[in-house]
Amino acid sequence: MAQGGDHADGAWVGRPLKRREDHRLLVGSGRYVDDISPPGCAHVVLLRSPHAHALIARIDVEAARRAPGVVAVVTGAEVKHLQPMPVNRIMPDMRVPPHPIIGDGIVHAAGTPVAAVVADTVYAARDACDLIDVAYEPLQALPEPEGAVAEGAATLYPDIAGNRCFTRTLREGDAARAVAGAARTVSVRVVQQRLSAVAMEPRSVLASFDASTDELTIWTSCQAPFRVRGEVARLLDLPEARVRVIAPDVGGGFGVKTGPYREEVLLGWLARRLGQPVKWIATRGEDQITTNQARGSVCEGELAVDAEGRIKALRAKITSPLGASLMNAAPGSPWNHARLLPGCYVVPACDITVTGALTTTTPVSAYRGAGRPEACFVIERLMDNAARALGIDPAEIRIRNFIAADAFPFKTATGQVYDSGNYRLALETALAAADYEGLRRAQAERRKRGEIVGIGLCSYVEPCALGWESGSIKVERSGRVTAITGSSAHGQGHETTFAQIVADHLGVTPDDVVVVHGDTRSGPEGFGTFGSRSVALGGSALQKVAVDVREKGRRIAANMLEAAAADVISVAGGFQVAGVPQRRVLWREVAATAYAGGHALPKGDTPGLEATTYFQPDTEVWTFGAIVCAIRIEAETGRLVAERLVWVDDAGTVINPLLAEGQLHGSLAQGLGQALMEEIVYDADGQLVTGTLMDYAIPRADEVPHVMIEKTCTPSPRNPLGAKGVGEAGCIGIPPAVVNAAVDALAHLGITHLDMPLTPARLWAAIRNAKRS
Ligand code: MCN
Numbered sequence: 179m180a181q182g183g184d185h186a187d188g189a190w191v192g193r194p195l196k197r198r199e200d201h202r203l204l205v206g207s208g209r210y211v212d213d214i215s216p217p218g219c220a221h222v223v224l225l226r227s228p229h230a231h232a233l234i235a236r237i238d239v240e241a242a243r244r245a246p247g248v249v250a251v252v253t254g255a256e257v258k259h260l261q262p263m264p265v266n267r268i269m270p271d272m273r274v275p276p277h278p279i280i281g282d283g284i285v286h287a288a289g290t291p292v293a294a295v296v297a298d299t300v301y302a303a304r305d306a307c308d309l310i311d312v313a314y315e316p317l318q319a320l321p322e323p324e325g326a327v328a329e330g331a332a333t334l335y336p337d338i339a340g341n342r343c344f345t346r347t348l349r350e351g352d353a354a355r356a357v358a359g360a361a362r363t364v365s366v367r368v369v370q371q372r373l374s375a376v377a378m379e380p381r382s383v384l385a386s387f388d389a390s391t392d393e394l395t396i397w398t399s400c401q402a403p404f405r406v407r408g409e410v411a412r413l414l415d416l417p418e419a420r421v422r423v424i425a426p427d428v429g430g431g432f433g434v435k436t437g438p439y440r441e442e443v444l445l446g447w448l449a450r451r452l453g454q455p456v457k458w459i460a461t462r463g464e465d466q467i468t469t470n471q472a473r474g475s476v477c478e479g480e481l482a483v484d485a486e487g488r489i490k491a492l493r494a495k496i497t498s499p500l501g502a503s504l505m506n507a508a509p510g511s512p513w514n515h516a517r518l519l520p521g522c523y524v525v526p527a528c529d530i531t532v533t534g535a536l537t538t539t540t541p542v543s544a545y546r547g548a549g550r551p552e553a554c555f556v557i558e559r560l561m562d563n564a565a566r567a568l569g570i571d572p573a574e575i576r577i578r579n580f581i582a583a584d585a586f587p588f589k590t591a592t593g594q595v596y597d598s599g600n601y602r603l604a605l606e607t608a609l610a611a612a613d614y615e616g617l618r619r620a621q622a623e624r625r626k627r628g629e630i631v632g633i634g635l636c637s638y639v640e641p642c643a644l645g646w647e648s649g650s651i652k653v654e655r656s657g658r659v660t661a662i663t664g665s666s667a668h669g670q671g672h673e674t675t676f677a678q679i680v681a682d683h684l685g686v687t688p689d690d691v692v693v694v695h696g697d698t699r700s701g702p703e704g705f706g707t708f709g710s711r712s713v714a715l716g717g718s719a720l721q722k723v724a725v726d727v728r729e730k731g732r733r734i735a736a737n738m739l740e741a742a743a744a745d746v747i748s749v750a751g752g753f754q755v756a757g758v759p760q761r762r763v764l765w766r767e768v769a770a771t772a773y774a775g776g777h778a779l780p781k782g783d784t785p786g787l788e789a790t791t792y793f794q795p796d797t798e799v800w801t802f803g804a805i806v807c808a809i810r811i812e813a814e815t816g817r818l819v820a821e822r823l824v825w826v827d828d829a830g831t832v833i834n835p836l837l838a839e840g841q842l843h844g845s846l847a848q849g850l851g852q853a854l855m856e857e858i859v860y861d862a863d864g865q866l867v868t869g870t871l872m873d874y875a876i877p878r879a880d881e882v883p884h885v886m887i888e889k890t891c892t893p894s895p896r897n898p899l900g901a902k903g904v905g906e907a908g909c910i911g912i913p914p915a916v917v918n919a920a921v922d923a924l925a926h927l928g929i930t931h932l933d934m935p936l937t938p939a940r941l942w943a944a945i946r947n948a949k950r951s
Contacts, residue, residue: 190678190688191899194836197671198688208427211382211397212459219384220249222445222458223303224291225310226467230319230538230864231334231502233284234312239293241309247302250452251310252294254282257447261413263440265504268513269344275335275536277503279413279440279447285314286334286502286538288864289467291440296448296456319864323499323535324476334502334536343500343534344509348516350591351527353482356491360482364563369933370552372474372499372858373851374868375545376876379429380465383441384457385449394450395422398442401431402706403666405506407698409438410446421446425696428668432848433544434470435668436507436708466869471858472545474499475515475552481560487568487575491527492591494519494556500534501541507548508541509534514549514641517592521557522601522637522802523579528591538864544708546848547909554638558914559921559931562635566925572635572918573609577602580637587797596639596800597896604826604890605637605804611888612806612824621808625926630811630945631821632923636915640801642710642903643896646794648702649719651680651727653787655773657752657766659684659691661724664704665716666696669844670905671837672712678833679717679899683724684731685748686765702790710801710903713833718897719793726789731768734787737780738763738771799894801902803827807915811923816942818854818920820883827907830893831900839887841904846885849912851877855935924948 202208227234239251263277281290293310297303320326320334326341334341357363377399384397394416400406403423411418428435441458448456460468475498482490498512516532519525565575581588583600590596617633624631648664661680665672672695677688684691694700705715728748735753736743739761747756754762768787771778775785808822825842832838855875859867868874893900913934920936921929927948932940 190681191833193678193834195674195678195688195834197674197837199671199673203427210379210427210429211384211399214384214397214426216386216455219455219457220296220298220452221300221303222448222456223295223300223307225293225295225307227281227285227288227290227292229285229314229316230288230321231286231317232314233317234281234292235315236313237292238311242295242306245302245306245309247298248306249296249298251306252280252448254278254280254292257444258282260443260447263438263503264409264506265508266506266510269346269509269534272344272509273338274504275338275502279444287540288866289540294444294448296452319538319862321537321539321860321864323474323497323537326535326537327497327533334538338536341536343504343536345531345533346516348528348530348592353491353493353527353529356527357480357482357493360490361485362564362567363480363482364560364567365478365480366556366559366563366931368477368479368556368559370473370475370555371934372542373472373545373856374466374858374874375432375434375469376874377430377432377435380460380462381435381439381441381469382459383445384455385445386455387449387453389453393420393422394446395424396442396446397424397426399428399435400425400437401428401435401666401668401708402437403696403698404664404704405436405706406438406442410443413443414446414450422699425666425668431668432546433548433708436544436706438506462871463869466874467540467866470505470541470543472511472542473552474542475512477552477556479556479560481564483564483568487564487570487578489523489525489579492519492525493528494530496532498532498534499537499539499542501537501539503541505541505543507544510544511549515552517594518550518553518639518641519557520590520592521554522581522639523557524581525591530592539860546845547906548709550640550906550910551913554636554910555914558636558918562918562921563930573605573614576605576635576637595797597797597894598892599800599802600890600892601637601802604802604828607888607890608804608806608824608826611886612822614806617808617822630813630923632809632919632921634807634915634917634919634922636805636911636918638803638907638911640710640903640907640910641798642801643714643795643799644709644711645705645715646792647705647711647715647719648790648792649716649723650701650790651720651723651788653727653731653765653769655766655769657764657769659686660694661691661720662694662701663716663720664702665707665712666704667707667712670707670712670841671834675713675833675837676717676720679721680724683721684728685750685752710905713901714799714894714897714903715793717833717901718899719791721898722793723789723791726791727787730783730787731765733780733783734768734771735763738767795896797896799830799896799902801827801829801904801907803907803911805911805915807919809916809919809923811920811941813945816938816945818936818941820916823883823885824888825885826888826890827904828890828892829904830891830902833901838904842887842908845906845908846912847877847882849908850882850916852909853913853916853934853936855937857935
């Protein structure tokens with residue numbers, strides 16, 4: 179029996195369709211939170227602490243309450259009865275500091291709200307904020323993670339000893355013994371700079387309460403509306419059925435908008451209490467100081483190898499900043515940092531400890547990569563150091579240590595189960611495309627002429643698709659299809675990608691499929707979009723449920739055609755009796771029968787033509803890839819120029835190559851931003867020095883180099899599509915490739931390590947200091 183979804187000639191999966199989402203965004207018809215203004219909407223401005231760590235000795239809001247246009251002024255005392263903000267306690271024995279909706283009595287980070295002003299206009303609310311009189315008694319700030327957990331550091335929370343939120347150790351084999359018996363050990367100390375995501379749309383929330391239905395609706399610029407709904411309902415003690423969360427068009431999330439954030443809870447509370455809609459739109463500066471930052475860890479890594487460069491053991495001590503209050507996903511990045519350290523390699527023994535440090539700063543949590551970039555950076559720097567120590571080519575040492583293509587599923591020393599991979603093929607494909615040998619010859623020549631040129635490699639893994647996702651499909655009376663996903667796209671193009679998947683399995687075209695997402699009212703419970711999970715999980719859920727609906731359609735069609743279901747095949751637009759094209763019914767005819775119900779239905783089938791499913795694989799899927807990066811550094815200015823960038827990314831089955839490549843370009847820009855220019859800086863008092871885009875540099879289009887993208891395809895056995903994720907690869911692979919290239923360029927000066935960002939000033943100083951010594 180031929181199955182639908184076998185429409186080999188008309189297969190939509192694999193086609194580089196342009197995003198159907200783009201037109202409305204490009205012509206300015208996008209609808210973001212700030213575009214929505216219900217009648218009577220008031221505006222919320224939050225007064226935020228200028229101090230990193232301070233007692234609030236007194237707060238007087240009376241003058242603000244009397245100011246023109248002011249509807250209400252709320253302090254921490256009025257909302258302290260609310261349940262605490264959530265955190266995903268994935269680490270054992272986590273000690274969780276308070277995370278109040280509004281600071282009350284004490285603040286632990288600059289930017290913590292101490293009062294909320296609600297007024298008719300945003301200007302009136304801002305003016306009223308100026309009338310609030312707060313007396314602070316500053317306390318010691320601890321912005322850096324190592325300082326926060328150092329012996330004798332001030333205690334930030336009385337019941338959290340040493341400011342340690344958690345410490346977790348991952349051990350396999352006898353790493354100490356392996357190190358003692360190794361031919362060489364190399365080490366590296368990596369200080370990952372803290373980063374900001376800088377989404378084009380700052381965080382924004384609008385809340386409205388309908389007293390007649392007792393229903394709270396929240397529009398929020400977020401990536402996971404179901405999570406926000408669940409937590410807002412819990413914190414405000416409302417049934418989830420009475421809370422609706424909508425993520426309209428979202429102007430970028432990059433992991434930092436998974437939430438929930440305190441503003442979502444506060445606005446929900448205010449809307450209900452005041453009985454009028456309320457809106458809060460973060461200013462750029464407010465976004466920079468309140469939206470979770472990322473990275474920031476310090477890692478001491480050590481790799482032991484034998485005389486041929488084979489890895490014997492890996493040891494690491496990681497200290498990760500978490501900020502003053504924990505975002506829901508806060509422990510996720512440190513955990514990824516630790517568990518992903520073995521990367522693409524066979525590591526027989528490991529001893530890895532990760533500590534989460536509470537710091538008097540903005541929360542530190544997930545941002546594109548979320549621990550994957552930190553882990554990859556450490557192991558890839560160590561591989562280069564080991565190659566240099568033994569005089570082995572960096573490509574060769576990687577090849578000697580890769581997990582073999584026939585060793586999957588493979589369990590790493592940290593207990594992770596990789597699904598499929600061919601790391602050697604990816605690296606060799608990249609080396610060939612880059613003409614690695616030619617590059618090395620040219621490097622030797624150019625060096626003779628005094629040029630500073632280097633070549634950097636990186637091999638990476640990208641775990642994706644943690645958890646589950648839902649999918650729901652309904653064939654309408656017209657024969658058109660509604661597909662509802664629990665994922666919540668904010669730039670990835672799911673409306674296009676998912677339509678391709680559904681079209682293939684129902685025998686319709688993507689134009690026949692309307693993809694709905696981002697509204698908790700519209701479908702089954704969902705998870706959201708982050709961790710490069712949506713295609714492998716959400717796409718697979720829709721694939722599975724499309725097959726369920728198609729099979730019901732086949733049974734109804736068979737009944738209508740008076741044929742056995744086994745003789746009916748799915749064809750473009752509907753079904754036919756195999757080998758008899760004139761005996762055919764269209765989806766709209768099948769749907770008409772399904773919704774008519776009664777005797778026209780096959781025995782045992784119920785009316786309707788829709789289904790819902792949830793998809794959860796046994797383990798994550800592991801995308802992988804390799805990068806070759808050739809750079810030059812201008813000696814006079816320290817400017818690093820990427821001359822050749824070749825990248826192989828293997829995400830298994832790719833649904834839409836155009837969009838997948840777009841994802842690589844986006845994450846390349848952000849990875850390059852980390853490598854070359856981005857850095858969140860706090861001074862010793864915990865003041866954010868890089869609070870504006872005048873101080874926090876992000877790459878512009880003309881600073882992103884051309885990249886040659888090549889592919890290998892190693893499908894995942896963990897989902898029916900064979901798909902893995904692509905969303906974060908550049909943030910993972912680009913920084914170590916660039917830094918390895920820079921160190922390669924400067925090794926002859928005795929430079930063995932460089933911390934990011936590789937700004938012209940930093941490189942220029944490194945070259946000058948090396949020449950002096
Ligand atoms: N894709 C594909 N075939 C695959 C995998 C992906 O065709 N095998 C394509 C699809 O078009 C899909 C897109 O790539 O829509 C991304 O798919 P996936 O890798 O599953 O990732 P998610 O959709 O779950 O997106 C999350 C990921 C992450 S973690 C961050 S952070 C990120 C990113 O996506 N943030 C983004 N890309 C972003 N893109 C934009 N424009 N804005 C963000 O905030």
